[in-house]
Every structure is written in C-alpha cells, then in structure tokens.
Amino acid sequence: MSASADPAPSPFRDAAQRSVANHYGLWTFLTTEILFFGGLFTTYTVYRLAYPAAWAEGSSHLEFWIGTTNTGLLLTSSLCIALGDHAIKLGHRTAVRWCLVLTWLLGASFLCLKGYEYSGLAREHLLPGLDFHPEHPLAHPPQVQLFLFLYFAMTGLHALHMLAGLCAIAWVYWLVHRRRVTAERPDAVEMLGLYWHFVDCVWVFLYPLLYLVGHR
Amino acid sequence: MPADPKRSTLFLCFGALLVLLTLAALVPLLPPGPWLLPLSLAIAAAKTAIIFLFFMHLRYQRGLVRVFAVAGFFWLGLAAALTLSDYLTRGWNTG
Numbered sequence: 001m002s003a004s005a006d007p008a009p010s011p012f013r014d015a016a017q018r019s020v021a022n023h024y025g026l027w028t029f030l031t032t033e034i035l036f037f038g039g040l041f042t043t044y045t046v047y048r049l050a051y052p053a054a055w056a057e058g059s060s061h062l063e064f065w066i067g068t069t070n071t072g073l074l075l076t077s078s079l080c081i082a083l084g085d086h087a088i089k090l091g092h093r094t095a096v097r098w099c100l101v102l103t104w105l106l107g108a109s110f111l112c113l114k115g116y117e118y119s120g121l122a123r124e125h126l127l128p129g130l131d132f133h134p135e136h137p138l139a140h141p142p143q144v145q146l147f148l149f150l151y152f153a154m155t156g157l158h159a160l161h162m163l164a165g166l167c168a169i170a171w172v173y174w175l176v177h178r179r180r181v182t183a184e185r186p187d188a189v190e191m192l193g194l195y196w197h198f199v200d201c202v203w204v205f206l207y208p209l210l211y212l213v214g215h216r
Numbered sequence: 217m218p219a220d221p222k223r224s225t226l227f228l229c230f231g232a233l234l235v236l237l238t239l240a241a242l243v244p245l246l247p248p249g250p251w252l253l254p255l256s257l258a259i260a261a262a263k264t265a266i267i268f269l270f271f272m273h274l275r276y277q278r279g280l281v282r283v284f285a286v287a288g289f290f291w292l293g294l295a296a297a298l299t300l301s302d303y304l305t306r307g308w309n310t311g
Contacts, residue, residue, distance in 0.1 A: 023277060027284035034288030035295070042296045046303050068241045075237060075263075079230040082271045086223055190273075197271045201264045208256035212243060 015184070022187045026194050033161075037202050040154050044209060047146060054140035058147030059214030061126055066117045067211035070110050071203065077106035078200045081169075081193045088190075091183035093176060100173045100189075103196065107166050114159055121148070128152065151210055158206060161199045168192050221270050229270045236263050 012018040048055050084099030125133040128149040138144050172192050175181040181188045221229075240259045243252055269275040274282055 020278070020281070023281045024284060027281060031284065031288035031291075034292055038288075038292035038296065042292075042299050045296065046299065049300075049304070064244070068237070071237055071240075072234070075230065075233045078233075078267060078271055079226060082221075082226050083223065086220065086226065089220065194272055197267050201267055204260050204263045204267070205257070208240060208243075208253070208260050212240070212256045213253060 019187060019190075022191055023194075026191050030194065030198050033198060037154075037157070040150070040157065041205070041209075044150050044154070047143075047150070048209075048213070051140065051143040051146070054143030055147050056214045057139060058144040058151070059210060059212070061121070061124070061144075061148070062151070062211055062214070063117055063120065064211050066113050067207050070113050071207045073106050073110045073113070074200045074203050077103045077110070078197050080106065081189075081196050085186070085189050085193045088176070088181065088186040089183060093182075096176050096189065097173060100169050100176070104166055104169045104173075107162055107169070107196075111159060111162055111166075114155060118152075154206055155210070158199065158202055161202070165192075165196050165199055168195065219276050220273060221276065225270060229266050232266055233263055236266075 010018075012021065080099045080103040084096045084103065087095035087099060121127065122131070124135065125131050126148055128145040132141075132145055132148075134141070134144075169192065172181065172188050175188055236259050240256055243256050243259070246252060246255075268285065272285075274285055
C-alpha cells in the first residue's frame with residue numbers, strides 16, 4: 001500500500017522540471033496580463049492619434065516629478081526582489097527577508113505617491129465624470145476629460161496589480177519565515193519576482209505615455 | 217536547471233536602468249518635435265528589454281519559455297494593428 005499512501009504525489013521528476021513548469025505557468029498568466037493591459041494601451045493610442053493637442057493639455061495637469069520618482073521607486077524595487085531571488089537560491093534567509101521588506105516598502109511608497117497625485121487632481125476638480133470643473137478654461141474640455149479617464153483607468157488598474165503584489169510579497173515573506181520556501185524550493189520568490197517585474201514594465205510604458213506627452 | 221544572473225549583473229542592469237530613466241526624464245528639455253514620443257517609447261522599450269532578459273531571466277531560459285514570453289506581444293501586436301487599420305482608415309470614405 002506504500003504506492004497509495006501519498007494521495008497527491010508530486011507530478012514532477014525533479015526540481016528542474018518543476019522550475020520549468022512554473023515558468024511556463026507564470027508566463028502564460030503574464031501573457032493574459034499583456035493582452036489585458038494591451039486593450040487599454042490600444043484605446044490610449046487610438047485617442048492619442050485622434051486628439052494629440054488635448055492629450056498634451058491633459059498631460060500637463062499631471063505632476064512630472066511624481067511620475068519620475070515613482071519610476072525610480074519601481075526600478076529599485078525590481079532590483080531588490082531580483083536580489084532576493086538570488087539570495088534564496090544561496091540559502092541566505094535573512095538577506096531574502098530584507099529584500100522582500102525593502103521591495104514592499106518601495107511598492108507602498110509608490111502607492112502613497114500615486115494617492116497623493118490622485119488627491120491633487122481631486123482638489124483641482126479634475127475627476128472625469130465625477131467632478132470636472134477646471135479652474136482655468138481648457139481648450140479641449142471633453143477630450144481632456146477622456147485623457148484623464150484613461151489616466152485613472154490605466155494607473156488605477158496598475159495600482160490594483162501593485163496592491164496584489166504587496167499582498168503576495170507579505171505571503172511569500174511568511175513562507176520564507178516558516179521555511180516553506182528554502183534554497184531547495186525557491187520557486188515562490190522567483191515567481192513573485194516575475195510578476196513584480198512585469199508590473200514594473202507596465203509602469204515603464206505608462207510613464208512616457210502619461211507624463212511625457214505634455215512637454216512638447 | 218537554467219543558470220541565473222550573477223549579483224554583479226543585477227547591479228549592472230540596475231545602473232543601466234537608472235541611466236535610461238535619467239535620459240527619459242531629460243527628454244522634455246529637448247526642443248519640441250514629433251520624434252520626442254517615439255524616443256521616449258524607445259527608452260521604455262530598452263528598459264523593458266533589460267528587465268525581461270536579466271531580471272526575469274529570459275536570457276537564461278530555454279527556447280520555449282521565450283516563445284511563451286513573446287507570444288503575448290505577438291497577439292497584442294496583431295490586435296492593435298488590426299484595430300488601428302480600422303480607425304486610421306475611417307476618413308477615407310468621406311474624403
């Protein structure tokens with residue numbers, strides 16, 4: 001009866017096969033994410049080609065320094081989680097935990113800055129559909145509203161992904177703490193890293209599209 | 217198991233990403249022109265390439281994982297190109 005004692009034997013021959021299967025699985029998920037965000041990027045492109053002047057006008061209402069700082073925060077957080085992945089494979093558990101904490105703090109700082117920018121737009125009455133009463137008259141009010149709607153939709157969806165990432169970091173930290181993730185079984189940190197880097201890449205494209213089209 | 221990047225490689229990539237971020241932030245200081253947005257997007261694509269190849273280990277993965285990674289962009293490219301072929305040619309009827 002020894003063969004049936006384990007109700008769910010591992011389907012993998014060895015750790016290498018498990019790692020490759022994990023990569024296929026996560027990249028399949030990321031492919032659906034590329035198409036998910038891609039819909040918004042395509043919508044953005046269609047309207048950007050139709051209303052270039054309004055896009056520049058709308059973009060000038062965003063805080064350039066916040067966009068730049070947030071890009072720096074996310075790139076640094078990507079380095080931290082990549083170092084964490086490197087450390088877990090060497091069995092450096094304390095280093096992994098510090099990397100995860102730093103990544104979490106950098107991600108949380110990103111969301112705080114984003115919240116600050118949202119509140120600034122709310123104070124200026126630039127919430128499309130809800131409270132859109134700009135202090136200074138706009139040259140293209142409806143189209144600027146459309147730009148800001150896309151700004152909130154794209155950054156909001158990205159922020160939701162960041163929030164999910166922060167929860168996942170906390171979960172993986174707990175797994176490392178409980179020694180469920182170790183040098184012999186490091187996949188959770190690597191998969192978390194893949195997701196986090198992808199969310200970083202989405203922002204890398206949002207930054208020029210939202211913040212740099214106004215300065216021309 | 218496929219090899220992973222060395223720690224020095226990760227720091228080198230981070231340095232390159234910061235240089236690219238500085239370049240992106242300096243783009244608005246250039247004289248205005250229609251090529252500023254393509255330039256910004258090229259910088260973003262370079263950043264993404266570094267992140268995908270080194271931070272996301274594609275440089276060290278076997279071919280099929282790379283195919284998975286490229287497939288998303290391929291299908292998105294098709295969908296976006298066909299969408300734009302509609303919107304960009306709508307004016308042709310009315311002249």
